Amino acid sequence: MTRGMLAVVVLLGLAAGASPAAAQHEGHPPQQPPAPQEAPRPEPPAAVDHSQHQHAPADLPSFIPRLTDEDRKAAFPDLGGHAAHDRKVHSFLLFDQLEWQAHRHDAGIALDSKGWVGRDRDRLWFRAEGGSEGGRVTDGQVHFLYGRPIARWWDVVGGIRQDFRPGPAQTWAAVGLQGLAPYWFEIEATAYLGAAGRTHARVEVEYELLLTNRLVAQPRAEVELFGKSDPERGVGAGLSTSELGLRLRYEMSREFAPYAGVAWRTRWGKTAELADAAGESSGGARLVTGLRLWF
Numbered sequence: 670m671t672r673g674m675l676a677v678v679v680l681l682g683l684a685a686g687a688s689p690a691a692a693q694h695e696g697h698p699p700q701q702p703p704a705p706q707e708a709p710r711p712e713p714p715a716a717v718d719h720s721q722h723q724h725a726p727a728d729l730p731s732f733i734p735r736l737t738d739e740d741r742k743a744a745f746p747d748l749g750g751h752a753a754h755d756r757k758v759h760s761f762l763l764f765d766q767l768e769w770q771a772h773r774h775d776a777g778i779a780l781d782s783k784g785w786v787g788r789d790r791d792r793l794w795f796r797a798e799g800g801s802e803g804g805r806v807t808d809g810q811v812h813f814l815y816g817r818p819i820a821r822w823w824d825v826v827g828g829i830r831q832d833f834r835p836g837p838a839q840t841w842a843a844v845g846l847q848g849l850a851p852y853w854f855e856i857e858a859t860a861y862l863g864a865a866g867r868t869h870a871r872v873e874v875e876y877e878l879l880l881t882n883r884l885v886a887q888p889r890a891e892v893e894l895f896g897k898s899d900p901e902r903g904v905g906a907g908l909s910t911s912e913l914g915l916r917l918r919y920e921m922s923r924e925f926a927p928y929a930g931v932a933w934r935t936r937w938g939k940t941a942e943l944a945d946a947a948g949e950s951s952g953g954a955r956l957v958t959g960l961r962l963w964f
Contacts, residue, residue: 760786761963768959770800770932774950777802779957785816792816794826799834809833812843823848830861836902839863853877868896885926889914898939903947905939918961926961 762784770779779800785792794816799809814828823846830841845859854876861869871893878886891912898906912935918928935952936944944951
């Protein structure tokens with residue numbers, strides 16, 4: 670056997686030995702790794718009704734008793750309530766100024782009071798003001814007004830004012846607004862119409878500054894204007910008078926408070942000229958001391 674034939678025989682033998690393995694895989698595609706299986710999705714939880722669910726209280730120390738229904742009722746009793754606008758008649762009276770005044774020429778007494786009687790919405794207001802110097806009454810007037818609230822802190826008032834001094838008595842129709850402005854300023858603005866077309870306007874502003882629970886500072890300002898001059902009463906047209914005051918009171922109780930302070934009263938324009946012609950002072954500072962009372 671030649672060397673070439675020997676090589677052919679060896680190759681045929683190798684082919685015959687490999688054919689069973691090749692036949693075993695013939696016609697089959699190459700194997701792929703198995704795909705991962707999806708985990709089953711959990712079912713959504715069923716809706717839970719909490720209407721009847723009650724939380725069990727945590728364990729409490731033995732010396733703390735557990736709450737009972739009777740305890741809860743005692744802590745939150747049923748209140749009878751309050752009618753928004755009841756039908757009862759109430760009243761209030763305030764002497765804002767009941768004082769003695771002293772200045773360089775003379776001394777005297779001054780009064781400024783107000784009050785009301787009525788129900789929550791409908792009230793009859795009254796104001797009384799006056800003063801004296803040298804033992805004689807220099808001015809005096811009384812208001813009778815019907816008042817009704819138009820906003821949370823504001824009342825509209827209307828009625829009459831009767832003057833007794835100075836000069837002959839006279840009557841005015843009055844309409845005004847009073848209440849509590851932002852930042853707790855108390856405002857009282859009133860317009861008046863008198864005989865022969867006379868007009869008058871007055872604006873008062875007060876503020877209460879709480880220095881301590883009992884010590885209160887009360888600044889006050891007042892301005893008066895007239896439409897016509899009235900020489901018989903010493904009144905000139907335009908800006909007539911103004912007053913600035915500061916009173917410091919000590920509230921021994923809410924209803925009773927002595928005070929002391931100072932007030933500057935000034936006459937302006939034609940009113941000052943009429944005062945000079947009558948030999949009266951056109952203004953100046955006054956020391957005041959008195960009582961503030963309310964019932």
